Every structure is written in structure tokens, then in C-alpha cells.
Amino acid sequence: MIGSKLAWDDTVLPFQLDASDVRGRVARLDGVLGGILKQHDYPPQVEALVAEMALLTALIGQTIKLRWKLSLQVQSKGAVRMIATDYYGPEKEGDPARIRAYASFDRDRLTDSAPFDQIGEGYFAILIDQGKGMQPYQGITPLAGGSLRACAEAYFAQSEQLPTRFSLSFGKSTEAGGVEHWRAGGVMIQVMPEAGEHVAGEGGTGEGGLLVASDLVEGDREEDWNRVNFHLDTVDDLELIGPSVAPTDLLVRLFHEEQPRVFxxxxxRFGCTCSEDRVRQSLSIYSAKDIEKMTTDDGQVTADCQFCGAHYVLDPKSVGFEAGTSDEG
Incomplete structure (x- = not known):
């Protein structure tokens, strides 16, 4: 039972383990998930996948010094066709980062199986957009491992050659009074990039020959990595989600021998960047004839944001690259 919002809800805490050249993040999400999930009537399996993806996005996004946006995407041939999340870095010091997410799925194809079973063959991708004038980055790895967490670990091993591990927990909690809402918590650990000197050869020991973390560490580094993972294996769901254990206390409990240092x-926060101006911009590539085909019987052009559910109603004469032109004259 969770009676009130906690000081560490909707935060990501960076840390470093000085004794083992490992860095990490602890995340707790509460209102963020509420903002994301209340926009849609997702079935439970889809809700769980979106919650897991949002938690991964919070953990990964905070590791990157973003000028603008990091996106995680799953594209699949299964009942859940796509999951997309965006993490927008803080606009200035002290501002919150913003997260949004949505899923596209075929309700008729969903089963009672585990959430990840609703995803078929496909890929997991991370995209980094540092803004205007900067070259965007995209890394892709096949879906594998039986969870979105495992897909993210495979991505870092395969595309970045950085041993990475996630321990996640998420689900519905009940406040005093019987109100249910989603909460999530997780820990990410990763070998420090400057310590990642090992470059693996072709093929790994993971599913389908993918690289895994153990393929990328050897010698003392392997011993350190295995020891930190052993400690992380002792965490339980209540410690990850709260409410009784603060993230700093959790780090001391798990990693006190590794000399944890927090930043x-x-x-x-949940946040969407959609606006009427952005809708107009997206429609600016269409001719008046194209816009006419999009116009409703009521004489309007409408658009809905898939992330936040915002509904936009526009005058068809005001959109498209021929907007404002006249046949007269």
C-alpha cells in the first residue's frame, strides 16, 4: 500500500562503483507511467510492455549527454507491432527530462501468454537525435532473450560492445483508499566506457549468435563484473519499486563493498512535444488536392497525437504548401 508520492519518485540517480570500474543508474517511475498509460486503453499485456520500455528509456536516456532526444523502438511482426518511446533531455540545468511512449498492436491477435510473447520477429533500435545540424545515430539489434530488458542488454553488447545489465520491476500498486496506479523501478549497471578495451570477434554466445556481456569482459574486469552482478542478483522487487527503500540506501545495501558514489x-516527467505548429509542419508537404482528400464531411482536417492523445482540428485552407493561395487574380 502506497499512501503518498515519495521524494524519489520519477527520478533517475546516477552512480559509480569505484572499486570495479562500473557505472549505473537507479530509476523510480510513478507519475510518468500514469501520464503515459492513462492516454490509452491498453490491454494488460501491452501496458506491461510500455511500462518496461519507459523504464528502460529513463535509465538509458540519463546515461547520454543529450542536446535533444533519445528514442527506443521495437518493430515486430507479432500482435504488438510497435512500441516507441522518446526521452527529451533537460532544456536547462535543473529542468526535468521528459518521457513519452505509445504502442501499436492488433487486439485480435493478443493471447493470454506473457507480455513479451505478444512480440514476434523484429528488431530493437536506439536512435539519438542531437538536434539541428547534428548527424543522428541509429543502432539496431534483433529481438532476442525473452524480454525487452534482454533486448536492451543485447543492443549494448552488440552495437556498443559495453557489458550492460538491467534489473527491473514494474506493476500496479494500490494506494490507501484502493486507487491503483503503475509504478516501476530498476537498476542499470554498465562497464565504464573508457575501460572497455576488449573488442569481441565475430559471433557471440547469445541467442542467434549475438554478443552478450560475458563475451566482452576478461581477466580482472571479468571478476569485477561477475561480482557486481552477483550483488545485483540479490535485489528484490520491493527494493526496486519502493516505497520503503531509498535509492541511496539500496546502493549501499547492494554495493557497499564496491565503493558506490552517487551524483x-x-x-x-511525462511530456509530449506535439503542437498545432508541428501538425501544420507535417502537413506542409501536401498539395491542396491531397488536403481535400483528408478533409472530413464537416469540412475540417483533424489529427491525433499517438503519444498524448491531443486532438487537433484545422481549417483545410490553412494547411499544405498551397495554403493561403487563391485562384483569383
Missing amino acids: GSQPV
């Missing part, structure tokens, strides 16, 4: 926490 400033990053608040995160």
Missing part, C-alpha cells in the same frame, strides 16, 4: 539525481 545529482535527474527528475523525469
Whole structure:
């Protein structure tokens, strides 16, 4: 039972384990998930996948010094066709980061099986957009491992050659009074990039020959990595989600022998960047004839944001690259 919002809800806490050249993040999400999931009537299996993806996005996004946006995407041939999340870095020091997410799925194809079973063959991708004038980055790895967490670990091993591990927990909690809402918590650990000197050969020991973390560490580094993972294996769901254990206390409990050092926490919020101006911009590539085909019987052009559910109604004469032109004259 969770009676009130906690000080560390909707935050990401960076840390470093000085004794083992490992860095990490602890994340707790509460209102962020509420903002994301209340926009849609997702079935439970889809809700769980979106919650897991949002938690991964919070953990991964905070590791990157973003000028603008990091996106995670799953594209699949299964009942859940796509999951997309965006993490927008803080606009200035002290501002929260913003997260949004949505899923596209075929309701008739969903089964009673586990959430990841609703995803078929496909890929997991991370995209980094540092803004205007900067070259975007995209990394892709096949879906594998039986969870979105495992897909993210495979991505870092395969595309970045950085041993990475996630321990996640998410689900519905009940407040005093019987109100249910989603909460999530997780820990990410990763070998420090400057310590990642090992470059693996072709093929790995993971599913389908993918690289896994153990393929990328050897010698003392392997011993350190295995020891930190052993400690992380002792965490339980209540410690990850809260409410009784603060992230700093959790790090001391798990990693006190590894000399944990924490940095400033990053608040995160649900936030969408959609606007009428962006809708107009997206329609600016269409001719008046194309816009006419999009016009409803009521004489309007409408658009809905898949992330936040915002509904936009526009005058067809005001959109498209021929907007404002006249046949007269």
C-alpha cells in the first residue's frame, strides 16, 4: 500500500562503483507511467510492455549527454507491432527530462501468454537525435532473450560492445483508499566506457549468435563484473519499486563493498512535444488536392497525437504548401 508520492519518485540517480570500474543508474517511475498509460486503453499485456520500455528509456536516456532526444523502438511482426518511446533531455540545468511512449498492436491477435510473447520477429533500435545540424545515430539489434530488458542488454553488447545489465520491476500498486496506479523501478549497471578495451570477434554466445556481456569482459574486469552482478542478483522487487527503500540506501545495501558514489539525481516527467505548429509542419508537404482528400464531411482536417492523445482540428485552407493561395487574380 502506497499512501503518498515519495521524494524519489520519477527520478533517475546516477552512480559509480569505484572499486570495479562500473557505472549505473537507479530509476523510480510513478507519475510518468500514469501520464503515459492513462492516454490509452491498453490491454494488460501491452501496458506491461510500455511500462518496461519507459523504464528502460529513463535509465538509458540519463546515461547520454543529450542536446535533444533519445528514442527506443521495437518493430515486430507479432500482435504488438510497435512500441516507441522518446526521452527529451533537460532544456536547462535543473529542468526535468521528459518521457513519452505509445504502442501499436492488433487486439485480435493478443493471447493470454506473457507480455513479451505478444512480440514476434523484429528488431530493437536506439536512435539519438542531437538536434539541428547534428548527424543522428541509429543502432539496431534483433529481438532476442525473452524480454525487452534482454533486448536492451543485447543492443549494448552488440552495437556498443559495453557489458550492460538491467534489473527491473514494474506493476500496479494500490494506494490507501484502493486507487491503483503503475509504478516501476530498476537498476542499470554498465562497464565504464573508457575501460572497455576488449573488442569481441565475430559471433557471440547469445541467442542467434549475438554478443552478450560475458563475451566482452576478461581477466580482472571479468571478476569485477561477475561480482557486481552477483550483488545485483540479490535485489528484490520491493527494493526496486519502493516505497520503503531509498535509492541511496539500496546502493549501499547492494554495493557497499564496491565503493558506490552517487551524483545529482535527474527528475523525469511525462511530456509530449506535439503542437498545432508541428501538425501544420507535417502537413506542409501536401498539395491542396491531397488536403481535400483528408478533409472530413464537416469540412475540417483533424489529427491525433499517438503519444498524448491531443486532438487537433484545422481549417483545410490553412494547411499544405498551397495554403493561403487563391485562384483569383
